[in-house]
Amino acid sequence: GEDPVAMLVNRGADLLINISASPYTADKEMLRYNIFVNQVKRHKKGFLFVNQVGGNDELIFDGRSFYINPAGNPVFALPGFEEKIYTFDTERVVSDYCYEPIPKIESVFKALVLGIRDYMKKTGFGKAVVGLSGGIDSSVTACIAVEALGAKNVLGVSMPSQYSSESSKTDAQKLAENLGIRLLTVGIRDVFDAYLDTLAGHFEGKPVDITEENIQARIRGNILMALSNKFGYLLLSTGNKSELAVGYCTLYGDMSGGLAVISDVPKTMVYELGHYINRDREIIPENVFVKPPSAELRPGQTDQDTLPPYEILDRILELHIEHSRSSEEIIEMGFDEEIVKWVINAVARNEYKRKQAAVGLKVTTKAFGTGRRMPIAAKYSL
Secondary structure (H helix, E strand, C coil): CCCHHHHHHHCCCCEEEEEECCECCCCCHHHHHHHHHHHHHHHCCEEEEEECEEEECCEEEEECCEEECCCCCEEEECCECCCCCCCCCCCCCCCCCCCCCCCHHHHHHHHHHHHHHHHHHHHCCCCEEEECCCCHHHHHHHHHHHHHHCHHHEEEEECCCCCCCHHHHHHHHHHHHHHCCEEEECCCHHHHHHHHHHHHHHHCCCCCCHHHHHHHHHHHHHHHHHHHHHHCCEEEECCCHHHHHHCCCCCCCCCCCCEECCCCCCHHHHHHHHHHHCCCCCCCCHHHHHCCCCCCCCCCCCHHHCCCCHHHHHHHHHHHHHCCCCHHHHHHCCCCHHHHHHHHHHHHHCHHHHHCCCCECCCCCCCCECCECCCCCCCCCC
């Protein structure tokens, strides 16, 4: 069909205006900007881009409206992730303004802040509760929540067990102090022991396995949901995209919650967000960055007992999920065949978990949920 921009110009349009609801994704800003620059260069007409600001469920709209004059030069660009009214002269041809994109990690942080703030406002919640394990995921989630809602509106909950390290308990406490949020400590050892006693006769003769690990995660989920119910706070779940992709999470456990803040943020990017949060002062304790990530559900456990290194895992997941590459294509790029097949099979195997996950804020080109609908009960080759 006919190019709608060319059609308008041919009919005598002097100024082109695009009233848009263009959802945010990381790395999209310059792609979007260059599309409009190319249109101006082609048609020699000024172009005004007016974009929505705010969050709607998983979608985040970053605003960042701008005007490019007929000479192809930017006249202004409004701030991202905030509403603003601006008046300008369309006859102004000369411009010394230089369009600079918002740095990627800064934009992801601001997008998640806006996503939380609008989701809670539109669903009627004023306060949030976050489980604090002392790890990077819950630390980053809590920091984003405080930026969105204010310290007085965020409750942190530490739920140590016999497998929790002293450093994890200390790191959660230091984070809460640095953020100025209230921290509750609710130990789960007695509840866990009660579960084991109750099930001992039925589990007799069976070795200890992931069942006991999942019980701990579900105890924590129940405690957090109880606090959410009692006080009317929204529970923010803290799982990242890497874990959700391969099922390294527990249904009705750490997946419990009303909003999954970082479920579209790969683990490696979570660390980048953590460093961004600490850019001016230490908010997240330094130890959180250097200790091996662990669910601490059994003695000496680390994530890499089960998962490939996150640098490798995240790259494979990006190729498969966001770029729709098959296992054969990814292996041809030089990745280990055994790791690739394990990752891609794990993604397919755990679709049932993602179908039951909380709504997650979208910051990449392909998030789990409404943007990537895959069958659960199906056999297919990836």
